[in-house]
Amino acid sequence: MTITPISPSHAASQPSPSTVPxxxxxxxxxxxxxxPETLMPALTELEQxxxxxxxxxxxxxxxxxxLKDYVGRATPLxxxxxxxxxxxxxxxxxAQIYLKREDLNHTGAHKINNALGQVLLAKRMGKQRIIxxxxxxxxxxxxxxxxxxxxxxxxxxxxxxxxxxQSLNVFRMRLMGAEVRPVSAGTxxxxxxxxxAIRDWVTNVESTxxxxxxxxxxxxxxxxxxxxxxxxxxxxxxQSLAMWGGLPDILLACVGGxxxxxxxxxxxxxxxxxxxxxxxxGGEGVNSEKHAATLTRGRVGVLxxxxxxxxxxxxxxxxxxxxxxxxxxxxxxxxxxxYMKDAGRAEYYSVTDAEALEGFQQLxxxxxxxxxxxxxxxxxxxxxxxxxxxxxxxxxxxxxGRGDKDVQTAIKHLDLNG
Amino acid sequence: xxxxxxxxxxxxxxxxxxxxxxxxxxxxxxxTTAKAxxxxxxxxxxxxxxxxxxxxxxxxxxxxxxxxxxxxxRGVGLDDVLAMLKPLSPTLQAPIILFIYYNPILNRxxxxxxxxxxxxxxxxxxxxxxxxxxxxVLLKPAQAAGVEVTLxxxxxxxxxxxxxxxxxxxxxxYLVSVTGVTGIRTKIESRVQDILLDLQGVTDKPIGVGxxxxxxxxxxxxxxxxxxxxxxxxxxxxxxxxxxxxxxxxAVESLxxxxxxxxxxx
Numbered sequence: 001m002t003i004t005p006i007s008p009s010h011a012a013s014q015p016s017p018s019t020v021p022x023x024x025x026x027x028x029x030x031x032x033x034x035x036p037e038t039l040m041p042a043l044t045e046l047e048q049x050x051x052x053x054x055x056x057x058x059x060x061x062x063x064x065x066x067l068k069d070y071v072g073r074a075t076p077l078x079x080x081x082x083x084x085x086x087x088x089x090x091x092x093x094x095a096q097i098y099l100k101r102e103d104l105n106h107t108g109a110h111k112i113n114n115a116l117g118q119v120l121l122a123k124r125m126g127k128q129r130i131i132x133x134x135x136x137x138x139x140x141x142x143x144x145x146x147x148x149x150x151x152x153x154x155x156x157x158x159x160x161x162x163x164x165x166q167s168l169n170v171f172r173m174r175l176m177g178a179e180v181r182p183v184s185a186g187t188x189x190x191x192x193x194x195x196x197a198i199r200d201w202v203t204n205v206e207s208t209x210x211x212x213x214x215x216x217x218x219x220x221x222x223x224x225x226x227x228x229x230x231x232x233x234x235x236x237x238x239q240s241l242a243m244w245g246g247l248p249d250i251l252l253a254c255v256g257g258x259x260x261x262x263x264x265x266x267x268x269x270x271x272x273x274x275x276x277x278x279x280x281x282g283g284e285g286v287n288s289e290k291h292a293a294t295l296t297r298g299r300v301g302v303l304x305x306x307x308x309x310x311x312x313x314x315x316x317x318x319x320x321x322x323x324x325x326x327x328x329x330x331x332x333x334x335x336x337x338x339y340m341k342d343a344g345r346a347e348y349y350s351v352t353d354a355e356a357l358e359g360f361q362q363l364x365x366x367x368x369x370x371x372x373x374x375x376x377x378x379x380x381x382x383x384x385x386x387x388x389x390x391x392x393x394x395x396x397x398x399x400x401g402r403g404d405k406d407v408q409t410a411i412k413h414l415d416l417n418g
Numbered sequence: 419x420x421x422x423x424x425x426x427x428x429x430x431x432x433x434x435x436x437x438x439x440x441x442x443x444x445x446x447x448x449x450t451t452a453k454a455x456x457x458x459x460x461x462x463x464x465x466x467x468x469x470x471x472x473x474x475x476x477x478x479x480x481x482x483x484x485x486x487x488x489x490x491x492r493g494v495g496l497d498d499v500l501a502m503l504k505p506l507s508p509t510l511q512a513p514i515i516l517f518i519y520y521n522p523i524l525n526r527x528x529x530x531x532x533x534x535x536x537x538x539x540x541x542x543x544x545x546x547x548x549x550x551x552x553x554x555v556l557l558k559p560a561q562a563a564g565v566e567v568t569l570x571x572x573x574x575x576x577x578x579x580x581x582x583x584x585x586x587x588x589x590x591x592y593l594v595s596v597t598g599v600t601g602i603r604t605k606i607e608s609r610v611q612d613i614l615l616d617l618q619g620v621t622d623k624p625i626g627v628g629x630x631x632x633x634x635x636x637x638x639x640x641x642x643x644x645x646x647x648x649x650x651x652x653x654x655x656x657x658x659x660x661x662x663x664x665x666x667x668x669a670v671e672s673l674x675x676x677x678x679x680x681x682x683x684x
Binding site: 024032036038040041186195198202203300301302303304305307310312319 | 474483495571574
């Protein structure tokens with residue numbers, strides 16, 4: 001039997017998206033804590049630490065100070081003039097396209113916002129050992145970075161396939177003193193690395209903090225990671241008000257687990273005029289078996305501690321996803337995205353590998369910005385979105401990471417001679 | 419056929435500690451699984467835990483993980499496991515407890531799942547990723563269907579949770595003897611004895627100890643600390659994975675008899 005997802009028509013009876021999660025970590029039916037009993041006390045401890053420190057002046061002073069001086073925030077909201085021209089209509093109207101430049105953060109992606117926040121919590125909880133999973137390596141690099149900065153032991157679990165396609169990031173992590181443990185189970189990608197990190201945590205939970213990298217996993221992680229990433233949307237609000245005296249009309253971001261999208265979206269959830277669009281990895285097409293479009297093609301399930309949409313087979317086995325982008329190559333998705341989809345608050349679509357590679361080249365050629373392949377999925381959706389729009393709406397794309405790490409992958413697919 | 423709690427209580431009334439072997443269904447194949455269940459049943463197993471292969475077994479160490487992966491690669495699904503079990507379970511003395519992760523249950527739907535397992539003669543369930551806080555959705559329907567659901571207590575579980583877990587738990591309480599995943603350990607942590615005592619202070623339900631126990635000496639130790647049941651998994655799974663089915667079944671029989679001998683009181 002299949003589980004029928006809640007249809008958007010039920011949205012009115014759901015709690016408002018701005019008041020979730022509840023005390024049990026539920027976003028409507030999604031979220032929760034589906035973990036072995038061994039981890040339950042650690043999740044409670046983490047939740048208490050979060051509630052205590054998020055309003056603690058000393059914690060916030062240290063966090064905000066490091067975001068500014070170490071990470072390099074605030075990141076610019078950049079008007080992408082030539083992309084805007086590219087999509088302009090003959091009469092000169094068309095989408096005004098802005099990039100929230102998370103790629104300019106220290107370590108080259110939004111991941112450091114969360115890694116920094118969590119390491120400051122871990123330090124206060126007295127945990128000397130840090131573990132993390134990584135797909136593209138950006139979260140692993142961010143975690144290795146903050147562990148080096150605070151002198152903590154750091155172990156990163158990474159699928160063997162991802163270690164091969166992201167070897168630059170493997171070297172960066174090792175250079176900063178982290179141990180990168182290869183995971184060969186399954187297809188050796190992000191799902192398997194996450195499972196192995198959770199097993200490590202089950203075994204070493206008393207000495208170890210697990211810096212989960214996305215708005216996924218058991219409560220309180222989806223809330224905690226959202227909180228630390230929400231700086232993206234907060235800055236965007238201030239910057240858009242300063243730049244054009246209004247809010248963005250459309251927010252656009254790629255979604256794997258969904259942390260960069262949630263970081264941008266969350267601040268605007270209550271602003272009904274702001275349209276939110278998440279782009280999933282369509283791989284070789286959502287009608288093929290090779291994609292990672294969880295919200296587009298998944299059914300409700302439980303993975304890595306949370307109930308959410310999930311790519312699974314008829315027997316409830318989690319299927320191996322596929323994407324050219326290691327950071328989107330995940331069969332689950334953050335529970336709050338599942339909730340926002342069913343509540344009709346955000347829209348989710350997908351683009352294929354081939355379209356993402358077009359986006360990758362387009363931003364490089366028109367703006368001189370090489371985006372991460374993950375980010376390139378959001379860029380690529382402009383092809384579909386812009387012709388549908390009237391007038392000159394302001395679009396903010398989360399430029400979530402830079403693409404240096406993906407050059408080796410891109411070389412295999414692109415013939416740039418001539 | 420006898421329920422999990424009836425079997426556990428009857429053994430306890432006789433001053434006996436129960437032996438609960440665990441094997442992964444479908445490794446090396448379902449035919450061998452069926453034979454292994456029969457071998458265990460006649461070699462001293464009082465109850466048997468049967469693991470349903472799952473793609474992301476978060477509570478399992480390398481041995482059971484690998485067994486599950488092999489079984490899935492052979493295409494073993496929940497229906498295959500239950501079809502194997504249905505004609506077999508009435509012939510076994512030992513009640514069967516299914517060890518299954520939550521997603522395959524959710525995927526099927528709780529009611530249809532329960533109907534299917536009851537139909538196959540399953541008497542108990544262990545769902546390792548469904549802790550106390552998430553358990554309500556399964557407990558009452560299972561009770562109505564006549565399947566007992568065991569909850570787990572870990573070394574990290576605060577004492578304040580013991581009573582709530584014990585109250586909701588059916589059949590027996592599963593005390594995880596290590597902070598960690600399933601697998602063979604050389605030594606059983608001595609704090610297990612203290613946890614057993616604390617648990618016995620808040621409940622009179624039987625308590626089984628598992629995760630890490632592989633040898634007769636360890637089983638005896640846990641029995642002497644006051645456990646009502648000893649659960650041994652990876653050591654059996656490993657024997658089934660090694661060598662030809664004929665030899666591996668002999669190895670399973672020999673381990674089962676040795677474990678039973680170690681915990682049997684005269």
